[in-house]
Amino acid sequence: xxxxxxxxxxxxxxxxxSPRDVGDLVPADRxxxxxxxxxxxxxxDATHAVLVPLDAHDDYVAACVIAEPDRYRGVLVCGPDExxxxxxxxxxxxxxxxxxxxxxxxxxxxxxxxxxxLADSPALPLLRHAAEAGLVLWSxxxxxxxxxxxxxxRLVPDLRVVLNHFGFTPHDMQVDADAxxxxxxxxxxxxxxxxxxxxxxxxxxxxxxxxYALSHGTPPYADIADVTRRLFDAYGPERxxxxxxxxxxxxxxxxxxxxxxxxxxxxxxxxxxxxxVTGGTIARLLDIRG
Numbered sequence: 001x002x003x004x005x006x007x008x009x010x011x012x013x014x015x016x017x018s019p020r021d022v023g024d025l026v027p028a029d030r031x032x033x034x035x036x037x038x039x040x041x042x043x044x045d046a047t048h049a050v051l052v053p054l055d056a057h058d059d060y061v062a063a064c065v066i067a068e069p070d071r072y073r074g075v076l077v078c079g080p081d082e083x084x085x086x087x088x089x090x091x092x093x094x095x096x097x098x099x100x101x102x103x104x105x106x107x108x109x110x111x112x113x114x115x116x117x118l119a120d121s122p123a124l125p126l127l128r129h130a131a132e133a134g135l136v137l138w139s140x141x142x143x144x145x146x147x148x149x150x151x152x153x154r155l156v157p158d159l160r161v162v163l164n165h166f167g168f169t170p171h172d173m174q175v176d177a178d179a180x181x182x183x184x185x186x187x188x189x190x191x192x193x194x195x196x197x198x199x200x201x202x203x204x205x206x207x208x209x210x211x212y213a214l215s216h217g218t219p220p221y222a223d224i225a226d227v228t229r230r231l232f233d234a235y236g237p238e239r240x241x242x243x244x245x246x247x248x249x250x251x252x253x254x255x256x257x258x259x260x261x262x263x264x265x266x267x268x269x270x271x272x273x274x275x276x277v278t279g280g281t282i283a284r285l286l287d288i289r290g
Contacts, residue, residue: 001290003279008243018060032247040255062101076103084122107138114144118151131159153201165210167195180248199234209243220264237273
């Protein structure tokens with residue numbers, strides 16, 4: 001069976017029904033329910049999806065994963081306890097959360113004090129435990145945190161990493177007219193070179209998602225086509241992953257259009273290579289089976 005998997009989607013309810021952070025991007029009354037998202041998956045014959053909470057308030061995503069464990073995998077967004085930023089034991093804190101929410105990956109935007117070494121970071125116990133437990137690091141680091149990824153393969157060689165959204169390091173986020181995240185700077189040459197260097201480590205994987213937020217154009221985002229090809233050549237299909245970044249793309253350009261970017265930007269893939277990018281690679285990482 002060929003698996004078609006959306007490797008990155010956010011689902012959530014209103015803040016009064018399911019507590020979560022609120023802001024310009026996600027006001028209290030905004031929703032992206034699992035029922036609506038399921039209709040999008042069905043429209044492209046997707047078999048599975050990876051669900052990512054907006055923040056450490058993961059009750060809604062946890063309920064979705066528990067209700068349909070054969071279709072969904074979950075990502076746990078780390079909080080201060082898991083990252084060693086409090087007096088709590090970070091490993092025990094992670095285990096407590098996993099008992100309630102059976103996640104397959106952990107996400108963080110912080111790995112240590114800027115300018116320090118990862119070897120001295122209070123987050124290192126979390127990273128080592130994640131590797132031992134077979135969890136994947138869902139990396140979405142700010143610019144001052146990105147250097148820690150250079151040290152990670154040496155200090156935690158067995159930890160598998162998925163670099164979210166082309167490995168972009170988010171900063172100065174704006175909310176555009178279509179209620180989506182947008183970053184004026186986009187993918188700089190320095191950022192692309194950093195992500196390309198990380199491809200030298202076989203535990204690193206790259207997610208192709210969030211094009212709408214990084215491009216200054218419209219689909220098929222010709223201004224980042226060369227970068228897409230360059231990074232794909234560095235990582236190869238065995239370490240490349242497609243994600244939609246639902247719900248931000250649901251109206252503009254539309255869910256099916258985002259799935260179509262695989263063919264629009266990597267149209268010369270063989271059938272086997274395309275199957276890896278659209279499902280096979282993430283299936284292997286998160287033990288998803290047909």
